[in-house]
């Protein structure tokens with residue numbers, strides 16, 4: 001788009017693939033025809049509500065695994081070696097332009113410390129945007145934190161109610177491991193992610209590896225659902241096709257946007 005002020009690395013013209021095809025249950029590899037046709041249409045470019053499309057992403061995981069560092073690297077391009085515990089919850093709004101259409105990720109960084117968890121949960125329960133994505137973070141150099149992803153998964157699922165979010169299991173601090181140690185950690189992580197029906201990504205907030213790609217993947221996946229749901233709602237509700245189009249992944253209706 002000529003007048004697009006979104007930074008270049010936030011402008012998506014192609015669908016973003018998973019880290020590895022074996023590491024995801026989400027096999028979508030391109031935008032749907034519905035989305036492509038809609039984004040090419042003149043109506044869509046003139047659509048004044050398009051800047052309101054928001055997808056809520058929650059980041060959870062053990063203490064000090066690197067949740068805040070992921071957000072800082074993605075939103076501010078910075079990395080801090082010192083540790084400051086998150087108290088309660090913080091959130092950031094990050095803007096993308098996908099196929100020329102504005103789209104926002106609302107990213108919630110929660111506290112890993114037990115004593116702050118109930119504060120965080122009450123915050124995101126009461127927010128008016130449905131949780132579309134849960135990122136469960138663990139530290140690749142600390143196997144215990146991988147085992148705990150299961151606990152975070154069930155916690156998040158309780159909070160999401162009837163919604164079926166996309167789930168990502170993200171291993172941080174990839175820069176600390178190499179060779180055999182990394183391969184072993186990855187094998188274990190892929191197995192755990194599979195058991196939770198989640199997509200696995202390894203990242204490093206220190207050197208930035210895979211951080212932008214991870215969020216671009218999340219934006220592409222959820223944007224496609226958002227437009228499809230929007231189109232489904234705008235159709236007359238008379239025939240059985242509409243019932244099908246109101247169903248999201250695995251047959252559960254999942255409205256993923258503020259205005260969907």
Ligand SMILES: Nc1nc2c(ncn2[C@@H]2O[C@H](COP(=O)(O)OP(=O)(O)OP(=O)(O)O)[C@@H](O)[C@H]2O)c(=O)[nH]1
Pocket residue numbers: 061062063064065066067068069070080081082083084085086087110111112113172173174175176203204205206207
């Ligand atoms: N080497 C390396 N260190 C990292 C990386 N990510 C985070 N760290 C370090 O790990 C420590 C904890 O990082 P945080 O991002 O504050 O962890 P957190 O999960 O937000 O912690 P809580 O807020 O307590 O839940 C800090 O000292 C970071 O510098 C990484 O990718 N590589």
